Amino acid sequence: MSASLLVRGASLLGDTTADVRVVEGVIAEIGPGLDADGIEPGDVVDGDGLVLLPGLVDLHTHLRQPGREDAETVRTGSCAAAAGGYTAVLAMANTSPVTDTAEAAEHVFDLGRAAGLVDVQPVGAVTKGLAGEELAELGLMHRSRAGVQVFSDDGKCVADPRVMRRALEYVRAFGGVVSQHAQDPSLAGPSACCHEGELSGRLGLPGWPGIAEEVIVARDVMLARHTGSRVHVAHASTAGTVEVIRWAKAQAEKDGHWSVTAEVTPHHLLLTTDLLAGYDPTFKVNPPLRPQEDVEALREALADGTIDAVATDHAPHARHDKEHAFVDAAFGMLGLETALSVVASVMVETGRMTWADLARVMSSTPAAIAGLGEQGRGLEVGAPANLVLVDPSADVTVDRDASLSLSRNNPWHGRQFGAAVRATYLRGQPTFGA
Numbered sequence: 001m002s003a004s005l006l007v008r009g010a011s012l013l014g015d016t017t018a019d020v021r022v023v024e025g026v027i028a029e030i031g032p033g034l035d036a037d038g039i040e041p042g043d044v045v046d047g048d049g050l051v052l053l054p055g056l057v058d059l060h061t062h063l064r065q066p067g068r069e070d071a072e073t074v075r076t077g078s079c080a081a082a083a084g085g086y087t088a089v090l091a092m093a094n095t096s097p098v099t100d101t102a103e104a105a106e107h108v109f110d111l112g113r114a115a116g117l118v119d120v121q122p123v124g125a126v127t128k129g130l131a132g133e134e135l136a137e138l139g140l141m142h143r144s145r146a147g148v149q150v151f152s153d154d155g156k157c158v159a160d161p162r163v164m165r166r167a168l169e170y171v172r173a174f175g176g177v178v179s180q181h182a183q184d185p186s187l188a189g190p191s192a193c194c195h196e197g198e199l200s201g202r203l204g205l206p207g208w209p210g211i212a213e214e215v216i217v218a219r220d221v222m223l224a225r226h227t228g229s230r231v232h233v234a235h236a237s238t239a240g241t242v243e244v245i246r247w248a249k250a251q252a253e254k255d256g257h258w259s260v261t262a263e264v265t266p267h268h269l270l271l272t273t274d275l276l277a278g279y280d281p282t283f284k285v286n287p288p289l290r291p292q293e294d295v296e297a298l299r300e301a302l303a304d305g306t307i308d309a310v311a312t313d314h315a316p317h318a319r320h321d322k323e324h325a326f327v328d329a330a331f332g333m334l335g336l337e338t339a340l341s342v343v344a345s346v347m348v349e350t351g352r353m354t355w356a357d358l359a360r361v362m363s364s365t366p367a368a369i370a371g372l373g374e375q376g377r378g379l380e381v382g383a384p385a386n387l388v389l390v391d392p393s394a395d396v397t398v399d400r401d402a403s404l405s406l407s408r409n410n411p412w413h414g415r416q417f418g419a420a421v422r423a424t425y426l427r428g429q430p431t432f433g434a
């Protein structure tokens with residue numbers, strides 16, 4: 001397989017039909033009826049009936065390596081990412097050891113390059129050991145070979161406002177961003193595991209109220225404004241969070257010297273808290289699945305740009321951590337392989353967004369937030385050929401046992417979707433399908 005290919009007759013961003021010629025990993029020509037000179041016959045791809053999008057970029061992936069290679073490795077997670085149409089993923093820092101030094105970040109970066117299926121970009125921890133007290137080596141991680149731009153204690157909230165303020169001040173110097181797992185630890189107590197509401201009462205599960213997210217988001221946007229820095233809201237899950245972000249974006253626009261961005265997960269766009277009625281730990285996740293009103297607000301916010309991006313929060317867990325009584329099971333669910341199908345079904349097939357909008361929220365905007373400029377260039381001549389071919393009229397049923405992830409905590413098992421990834425290319429090299 002060479003890194004040169006010709007994709008014939010696909011609908012670019014779901015719009016115009018054209019051919020795309022890739023030479024040595026770079027988009028060389030876009031137009032109707034391109035000739036196949038110099039392209040091996042096996043490298044001419046029939047795109048008829050398919051939608052061509054730029055490779056997806058995930059701002060929020062847990063790859064588990066180092067430390068929990070029983071749940072996922074950089075290689076298996078990269079395989080799952082490529083199968084989901086991704087060409088870059090940001091690998092969260094809550095590994096063991098934590099990615100809180102330049103060496104740790106370079107290690108994850110190198111594992112990603114060695115796997116070679118997606119660009120693995122490490123996220124650096126905000127605090128040493130995710131303990132929430134002392135800042136990690138933010139500057140050294142940024143200046144390292146890994147070039148860390150995004151910092152997060154994800155899995156834990158940077159709860160101390162003084163620590164958050166200092167982190168924002170620190171990353172401002174080099175244009176970095178702090179991605180916050182917004183969960184006030186005292187409002188959502190230590191055993192909170194389910195949306196606090198009528199259902200949590202009935203099930204007898206400790207509740208995790210939306211306000212525990214919203215107060216942290218409100219605090220953080222004020223800190224970002226005060227410090228003139230950039231804050232990113234990880235996995236936004238409530239209507240109240242959307243309101244705060246909407247207000248904050250309007251202020252940031254007027255002020256001009258700070259910014260807030262936000263992501264939503266595919267599961268928070270479709271699944272609701274009533275799935276917990278069966279006490280199945282597959283549906284246990286942080287933040288918890290919320291009621292339909294929140295889901296509606298998140299969809300609207302994604303469509304109108306209040307929420308900037310979709311991020312998977314792919315969180316693989318080994319059977320022995322997930323198969324427990326609900327209160328004891330680990331938080332998190334798989335997401336890389338199904339994200340495009342879910343977002344297409346909720347947002348595109350319903351007419352809320354176009355394929356071009358989907359490419360914006362799943363590729364160019366997340367690339368911009370993470371400072372991965374080349375990954376965000378999209379379908380233009382001269383851009384790296386990071387491509388995904390999507391079948392918009394597939395009829396697929398998710399099978400957890402067909403997953404390329406090492407884990408099986410798949411909340412989509414048995415669900416049917418109308419769009420599916422057919423092939424993925426990283427700089428012209430096929431990484432899935434094809």
Ligand SMILES: NC(=O)N[C@@H](CC(=O)O)C(=O)O
Nearest residue numbers: 062154155285286315331332
């Ligand atoms: N989302 C989850 O439920 N779990 C994540 C951590 C996190 O994203 O907060 C994990 O690392 O398993």
Ligand SMILES: [Zn+2]
Nearest residue numbers: 154155181286
């Ligand atoms: Zn989180």
Ligand SMILES: [Zn+2]
Nearest residue numbers: 092154155313
């Ligand atoms: Zn996460």
